Amino acid sequence: MLELFRKYRKYFIIISLLLAAFIFYSWNLKNKERANLLERGVLNLMSPVNSVIAGINRGVAGIWNDYLDLLEVRKENKLLRHNIKVLNERLINGNEALLANERLKKLLDMKNLLQIPSLAASVIGEDTSPWFKTIMIDRGEADGLREGMPVVAADGIIGLLVKVVAGSSRVLIITDHASGVAGIIQRSRARGVVKGKGDGTCSLEFSLASEDVKVGDTVITSGIGGIFPKGLKIGEVSMVKKGEYGIFQTVEVRPSVNLARIEDVLILLQQPRE
Amino acid sequence: MLTALKIFLFITAALLLQVTILPAYFADPFKPNLLIIAVTYLGLKTGRGGGFIAFGLGLLQDCFSGIYLGLNGFSFLSVYLILNMAADRLYTNSRNLMILVVFLATIVNGFLHLILLLVFPTATGIYMTILAALIPQALVNTMFSSLLFSFPRLNALEESR
Numbered sequence: 474m475l476e477l478f479r480k481y482r483k484y485f486i487i488i489s490l491l492l493a494a495f496i497f498y499s500w501n502l503k504n505k506e507r508a509n510l511l512e513r514g515v516l517n518l519m520s521p522v523n524s525v526i527a528g529i530n531r532g533v534a535g536i537w538n539d540y541l542d543l544l545e546v547r548k549e550n551k552l553l554r555h556n557i558k559v560l561n562e563r564l565i566n567g568n569e570a571l572l573a574n575e576r577l578k579k580l581l582d583m584k585n586l587l588q589i590p591s592l593a594a595s596v597i598g599e600d601t602s603p604w605f606k607t608i609m610i611d612r613g614e615a616d617g618l619r620e621g622m623p624v625v626a627a628d629g630i631i632g633l634l635v636k637v638v639a640g641s642s643r644v645l646i647i648t649d650h651a652s653g654v655a656g657i658i659q660r661s662r663a664r665g666v667v668k669g670k671g672d673g674t675c676s677l678e679f680s681l682a683s684e685d686v687k688v689g690d691t692v693i694t695s696g697i698g699g700i701f702p703k704g705l706k707i708g709e710v711s712m713v714k715k716g717e718y719g720i721f722q723t724v725e726v727r728p729s730v731n732l733a734r735i736e737d738v739l740i741l742l743q744q745p746r747e
Numbered sequence: 748m749l750t751a752l753k754i755f756l757f758i759t760a761a762l763l764l765q766v767t768i769l770p771a772y773f774a775d776p777f778k779p780n781l782l783i784i785a786v787t788y789l790g791l792k793t794g795r796g797g798g799f800i801a802f803g804l805g806l807l808q809d810c811f812s813g814i815y816l817g818l819n820g821f822s823f824l825s826v827y828l829i830l831n832m833a834a835d836r837l838y839t840n841s842r843n844l845m846i847l848v849v850f851l852a853t854i855v856n857g858f859l860h861l862i863l864l865l866v867f868p869t870a871t872g873i874y875m876t877i878l879a880a881l882i883p884q885a886l887v888n889t890m891f892s893s894l895l896f897s898f899p900r901l902n903a904l905e906e907s908r
């Protein structure tokens with residue numbers, strides 16, 4: 474027996490080991506959900522090392538991924554910057570179109586209200602001197618414009634055409650010293666001539682001291698002179714001064730149109746009376 | 748020929764700037780008059796032939812300013828002649844002197860406007876507006892001239908003459 478064991482010792486050992494392994498396996502089957510002593514020992518020992526290695530692995534993978542991303546980011550950044558520019562441009566254009574739409578709508582309302590043939594124009598330049606008040610518009614003789622035609626905006630009158638050439642014209646603004654428009658106080662019907670003062674305001678001249686003029690009164694065109702139709706708004710009385718002597722009173726008029734910020738105007742296509 | 752082209756380009760750029768771009772940034776009365784700088788330069792640096800150019804510049808200015816054609820023509824020519832007569836007695840290579848002369852030329856130009864507009868009473872009461880705007884305009888012109896005369900190319904042009 475012993476001889477037989479010695480002869481097949483190797484196989485006995487193998488079979489014994491396999492059997493032991495099999496018994497170990499089958500014995501552990503009933504507690505397969507729980508970690509046994511061996512598992513606990515190994516896992517407890519290895520888990521910190523695992524954590525460190527996993528961390529390193531994550532780091533390396535992160536760096537690699539970041540590098541790969543970085544290659545794309547530059548391209549993407551350029552594209553996004555371009556997109557932002559395009560979108561900003563569209564936004565600005567949209568806002569500008571909205572504002573232009575509002576302005577032109579007001580002008581159109583004015584055009585319908587006046588019932589006089591008219592032509593819209595855009596301001597393309599301003600006077601180069603601080604003591605003259607003229608603007609340049611993009612319509613001229615080719616569009617049927619002539620010197621002396623009245624120019625208005627949605628809020629009131631601006632001035633009249635001077636120096637008309639083929640493709641552009643100059644407008645003498647009512648605040649220029651050379652400008653004079655026959656005006657009337659809407660409330661009391663007091664008459665006068667609205668003359669420019671050169672500083673952005675006008676004065677109502679030749680208004681008798683006995684006339685009823687108050688601060689806040691609206692000044693409109695009287696229609697006298699045949700240039701401006703009757704009833705267009707010129708401005709608002711901002712100051713009245715009555716001296717003890719003299720037959721006239723000093724009346725300052727603030728134009729109803731913001732003359733420093735005109736962009737679109739309406740030219741009334743009526744021939745001025747000679 | 749190249750110098751003439753440069754002057755032409757400067758004048759065109761100055762006019763465009765004055766009429767379209769600068770009014771958006773410089774409110775009244777701080778409106779620069781770039782052509783008076785050109786007239787000052789011509790008066791101090793060129794011979795009598797520059798008078799025609801100065802007069803032409805004045806007429807050009809009149810096309811974009813006010814309603815009185817010839818007003819700037821006369822005043823620019825007068826400023827040019829005064830400067831041209833004084834040029835021999837002045838050290839015109841000095842940048843500071845050029846800037847000072849631009850200031851004075853603007854004042855003289857404004858006073859000539861004042862006189863001409865009062866002689867022909869077409870715009871009563873304008874003297875108040877001119878007097879109020881004269882110093883601010885002269886100061887703005889001085890600022891612009893100090894920038895312009897800082898260009899080394901302009902200095903080189905002066906030296907070559």
